[in-house]
Amino acid sequence: MTIQTSPSFISIRGLTKSFGSFQALKGIDLDISRGEFVCFLGPSGCGKTTLLRAIAGLDLQNGGTIEMGGRDVSHAAPFERDFGIVFQSYALFPNLTVADNIGYGLVNLRRPAREIAERVEELLALVGLPDQGRKYPIQLSGGQQQRVALARAIATSPELLLLDEPLSALDAKVRLRLRDEMRSLQQRLGVTTIMVTHDQEEALALADRIVVMSDGRVEQVGSPEEIYRRPATPFVADFVGHMTFLDAVVTGPGRVKVGELDLIVANATPFAVGTPVRLAMRPEEVRTRSITADTPNRFDATIGDLSFLGSFCRAHLEPTNSRSTRIAADFSANAMRDLGLAPGQTRSVAFPPEALHVFAGAAR
Amino acid sequence: MTIAAQPYPRSALAVKLKPMRLSERQVGTALIAALCVVLIVIIALPLWALLSKSVENVDGQFVGLANFVTYATTPTLLASLTNSLFVAGLTTAIVVPLAFFYAYALCRSTIPAKGLFYAAAMVPVFAPSLLSGLALIYLFGNQGLLKSWMMGASLYGPIGIIAAESLYSFPHAVLILVTALALSDGRLREAAEAMGTSRWRIFRTITLPAARYGVISAAFVVFTLVVTDFGIPKVIGGQFSVLATDAYRQVVGQQNFPMGAVVGIILLVPAVLAFFADRAVQKRQSAMLSARAVPYEPKPERRRDLALLIFAALVALAIVGPYAVAVWGSFVRYWPYNLSLTLANYDFSTVEPSGWEPYWNSLMLASLTAVIGTALIFCGAYLIEKLKIAPRLRGFAQFLAMLPMAVPGLVLGLGYVFFFNAGWNPLGFLYGTLAILVINTIAHFYTVGHITAVTSLKQIDPEFEAVSASLKVPFWATFRRVTAPICMPAVLNIAVYVFVNAMTTVSAVIFLYGADTKLASIAIVHMDEAGAVAPAAGMAAVIMATAIAVKLAHIALDRLVFGRLQRWRQR
Numbered sequence: 001m002t003i004q005t006s007p008s009f010i011s012i013r014g015l016t017k018s019f020g021s022f023q024a025l026k027g028i029d030l031d032i033s034r035g036e037f038v039c040f041l042g043p044s045g046c047g048k049t050t051l052l053r054a055i056a057g058l059d060l061q062n063g064g065t066i067e068m069g070g071r072d073v074s075h076a077a078p079f080e081r082d083f084g085i086v087f088q089s090y091a092l093f094p095n096l097t098v099a100d101n102i103g104y105g106l107v108n109l110r111r112p113a114r115e116i117a118e119r120v121e122e123l124l125a126l127v128g129l130p131d132q133g134r135k136y137p138i139q140l141s142g143g144q145q146q147r148v149a150l151a152r153a154i155a156t157s158p159e160l161l162l163l164d165e166p167l168s169a170l171d172a173k174v175r176l177r178l179r180d181e182m183r184s185l186q187q188r189l190g191v192t193t194i195m196v197t198h199d200q201e202e203a204l205a206l207a208d209r210i211v212v213m214s215d216g217r218v219e220q221v222g223s224p225e226e227i228y229r230r231p232a233t234p235f236v237a238d239f240v241g242h243m244t245f246l247d248a249v250v251t252g253p254g255r256v257k258v259g260e261l262d263l264i265v266a267n268a269t270p271f272a273v274g275t276p277v278r279l280a281m282r283p284e285e286v287r288t289r290s291i292t293a294d295t296p297n298r299f300d301a302t303i304g305d306l307s308f309l310g311s312f313c314r315a316h317l318e319p320t321n322s323r324s325t326r327i328a329a330d331f332s333a334n335a336m337r338d339l340g341l342a343p344g345q346t347r348s349v350a351f352p353p354e355a356l357h358v359f360a361g362a363a364r
Numbered sequence: 365m366t367i368a369a370q371p372y373p374r375s376a377l378a379v380k381l382k383p384m385r386l387s388e389r390q391v392g393t394a395l396i397a398a399l400c401v402v403l404i405v406i407i408a409l410p411l412w413a414l415l416s417k418s419v420e421n422v423d424g425q426f427v428g429l430a431n432f433v434t435y436a437t438t439p440t441l442l443a444s445l446t447n448s449l450f451v452a453g454l455t456t457a458i459v460v461p462l463a464f465f466y467a468y469a470l471c472r473s474t475i476p477a478k479g480l481f482y483a484a485a486m487v488p489v490f491a492p493s494l495l496s497g498l499a500l501i502y503l504f505g506n507q508g509l510l511k512s513w514m515m516g517a518s519l520y521g522p523i524g525i526i527a528a529e530s531l532y533s534f535p536h537a538v539l540i541l542v543t544a545l546a547l548s549d550g551r552l553r554e555a556a557e558a559m560g561t562s563r564w565r566i567f568r569t570i571t572l573p574a575a576r577y578g579v580i581s582a583a584f585v586v587f588t589l590v591v592t593d594f595g596i597p598k599v600i601g602g603q604f605s606v607l608a609t610d611a612y613r614q615v616v617g618q619q620n621f622p623m624g625a626v627v628g629i630i631l632l633v634p635a636v637l638a639f640f641a642d643r644a645v646q647k648r649q650s651a652m653l654s655a656r657a658v659p660y661e662p663k664p665e666r667r668r669d670l671a672l673l674i675f676a677a678l679v680a681l682a683i684v685g686p687y688a689v690a691v692w693g694s695f696v697r698y699w700p701y702n703l704s705l706t707l708a709n710y711d712f713s714t715v716e717p718s719g720w721e722p723y724w725n726s727l728m729l730a731s732l733t734a735v736i737g738t739a740l741i742f743c744g745a746y747l748i749e750k751l752k753i754a755p756r757l758r759g760f761a762q763f764l765a766m767l768p769m770a771v772p773g774l775v776l777g778l779g780y781v782f783f784f785n786a787g788w789n790p791l792g793f794l795y796g797t798l799a800i801l802v803i804n805t806i807a808h809f810y811t812v813g814h815i816t817a818v819t820s821l822k823q824i825d826p827e828f829e830a831v832s833a834s835l836k837v838p839f840w841a842t843f844r845r846v847t848a849p850i851c852m853p854a855v856l857n858i859a860v861y862v863f864v865n866a867m868t869t870v871s872a873v874i875f876l877y878g879a880d881t882k883l884a885s886i887a888i889v890h891m892d893e894a895g896a897v898a899p900a901a902g903m904a905a906v907i908m909a910t911a912i913a914v915k916l917a918h919i920a921l922d923r924l925v926f927g928r929l930q931r932w933r934q935r
Contacts, residue, residue, distance in 0.1 A: 056830070056834065057833075058752075058830050058833070077387070077388065077389055077833070078830065078833035078834055079388065079833050079834075079836045079838075083834055084834055084835070085830065085831060085834045087825075087827045087830070087831070089825050089827060091825045091827035091828055091830070091831045093828065093845070093846045094850065094932055094933075095846060095849045095850055095932045096845070096846065096932075097932075104832070104835055104837060105834075105835030105836060105837060107837075108835065108836055108837045108841065109836075136931070136932035137932075138932060138933070152831075152835070153834070155835075156835060156836070158834075162834075
């Protein structure tokens with residue numbers, strides 16, 4: 001991971017953490033700039049929550065350092081760091097009203113009661129729950145509880161907002177709406193935000209930068225577009241979005257062979273001729289329209305089966321001169337209608353060279 | 365969310381980090397260390413005193429295992445050991461099957477008035493153990509109403525002890541077995557029924573295996589209760605000596621402290637075994653039931669329900685009957701010749717020089733223990749369960765908190781005698797005061813309260829402390845504003861449990877009371893020794909009435925707390 005040139009707000013170096021013999025974090029280096037929205041993305045057990053809790057000071061790391069705003073906070077207690085946090089469970093105090101929950105941290109600052117009340121009103125309005133202050137958490141819906149937890153976390157204007165899977169306990173519809181609202185709130189407040197999630201769609205939609213983690217390590221850091229378009233490792237390619245992996249052999253500079261198909265790849269491969277590699281491409285990158293004789297990587301393929309998935313259909317293609325190769329391809333509902341695709345048809349398709357990714361290793 | 369038009373006023377309330385006046389970590393560590401010190405003084409050191417006393421002679425010199433050798437070669441002492449094992453074994457064999465079918469009737473049938481049957485089984489919990497002995501004396505003793513039923517055999521001895529211990533230990537077995545039988549997977553039964561399995565085979569292959577850990581646990585608990593009980597053998601044992609009465613005689617009668625300590629350690633063995641067996645069993649029990657199990661809903665089944673109803677009614681009568689007779693007897697002028705009613709037996713001063721004072725002492729003890737003990741137990745459980753600092757100290761405190769479970773009251777009482785009576789102990793001034801009785805009673809009943817507190821604390825969102833740390837609110841503020849109010853029902857439970865036990869206990873405090881701090885339960889022993897059975901039963905009845913009244917008040921308060929004071933529990 002490269003070190004950012006802009007002055008970073010949070011700077012993590014060589015962070016390690018073990019639970020017994022299990023190594024949850026294996027040397028994490030990471031820089032986060034002021035005002036950024038960063039998502040830690042990865043499957044369960046990859047260490048993303050452990051990393052978040054280490055930044056918060058809730059679970060201290062075994063090795064490495066954390067700097068926050070130029071201050072070494074590696075061994076500081078949580079209350080000595082400046083952050084607000086929202087948990088998956090929200091952890092709202094059930095015996096306190098919504099207003100008391102939001103004002104919980106403000107009371108401790110010994111502000112006059114009137115000022116606290118005003119601030120709470122303002123925060124309630126901000127998260128779209130005006131006049132709900134007197135209710136108890138149990139009387140609110142899941143989405144409303146999530147907003148209260150968010151309001152409580154930003155009440156004391158912390159410099160850092162930590163979100164631990166804040167949306168995963170919600171219905172799909174509510175989740176989508178809250179996602180957008182959270183993003184616009186974060187941009188308005190300009191508060192540096194770290195969110196942990198296992199939902200790639202959430203990460204792609206929300207983050208300025210995504211940190212993809214696996215097995216206690218950082219796999220790749222980049223903008224959502226970078227992560228999606230140029231996955232650095234097979235893991236990232238596989239975890240973010242759908243990806244078809246094909247066994248291939250390097251046949252020349254920028255050329256590989258899959259079964260009987262000769263293909264051109266746009267990105268230069270560092271591999272020697274004859275090296276077995278893995279070729280990856282996204283199903284939606286398979287072209288079926290406006291294919292001419294000059295289109296690179298053009299070949300004929302039979303449509304094996306089609307599954308209807310709502311806004312698109314997923315097909316399995318069998319190249320006519322390489323029957324054993326199966327390639328997943330997504331066709332939009334539009335394409336389906338315009339082209340009248342059906343199982344058993346043979347069509348000309350093409351792989352755009354820039355959509356092909358080459359990774360080391362022939363087999364998994 | 366509709367976003368307000370005005371910009372976010374970042375500077376208005378901007379929070380700057382300021383150094384805390386007192387580090388939370390330091391306060392937390394200090395509190396946990398203080399808890400450890402308290403538990404060491406009230407639990408560990410008295411036990412240590414007991415152990416070291418057993419390897420000393422009367423003059424305090426180290427003699428190795430000589431006392432144990434003396435014990436093993438003295439036939440009268442050994443006889444008490446076999447007597448104890450015999451009585452406890454037989455009582456267990458009687459109580460556990462009865463309690464099992466009683467619990468079965470409550471959990472797996474559709475008999476009416478289950479609440480009433482449950483309450484009937486719980487009656488003995490609210491009385492000192494020796495009341496069951498007194499009750500049997502009224503019924504089957506030398507002047508018993510039903511003496512003829514004994515067919516010439518004497519009640520005073522193993523028969524009386526086993527019968528009275530059965531009454532006394534029954535509710536404890538029922539409590540455990542009801543828990544075990546209530547935890548069952550209804551789907552298993554439905555699957556078996558769908559395959560046309562006979563009822564007997566379902567009972568044998570599904571019901572029994574699911575409840576077997578409960579049965580084992582109940583057997584251990586009953587056995588330990590009986591071996592370590594002092595009140596019943598004292599009242600109804602006659603010349604039949606058991607371990608508990610031996611310990612009392614060695615220490616109080618013959619002032620032979622080392623031999624008392626040896627008996628105490630022997631008493632410790634079954635209790636410690638039971639403790640570890642129970643823990644092993646509980647670990648398996650929790651693994652038995654998957655999270656997706658569906659509770660079994662019993663359906664009416666006439667013949668089974670009728671049989672169980674008759675059984676439960678007979679058992680309930682056998683429990684409540686004697687207690688009712690004992691209470692009746694306490695109002696009778698001259699049992700059994702003149703059954704006219706009188707309040708004369710409640711003028712305790714005719715047989716007990718201090719009159720009603722022991723009762724007020726008991727009430728004072730129970731109230732103080734409930735207030736101080738509950739505060740200590742709950743705060744201690746919070747420190748152990750919720751603070752994420754000083755893991756070794758917390759582990760040590762947890763160990764000490766679980767220790768009293770494995771220590772019978774009589775043994776703990778002996779430990780207190782040796783520890784607080786020792787010449788070198790600066791705390792010696794406590795000996796004979798109400799304070800030592802309170803301390804001892806807290807220690808005696810610490811574990812059950814601790815487990816109740818920990819269970820309720822575990823049910824709270826584990827992130828509350830993290831959230832308050834992020835809001836820079838110290839943990840003690842969150843404890844006061846959030847954790848303690850949420851746990852109020854559990855706190856009440858602990859307080860009532862401690863109160864009821866402090867009212868009824870005899871075993872530990874019999875070594876510790878002083879001239880001015882005689883307790884009601886001890887007064888019962890003395891009045892019975894003086895042959896005044898009716899006043900003894902009267903005092904026991906007063907204790908029982910107090911304990912039941914407190915329990916009823918608890919139920920009412922619980923409803924109030926849930927209903928009105930804690931509106932946040934309802935949607």
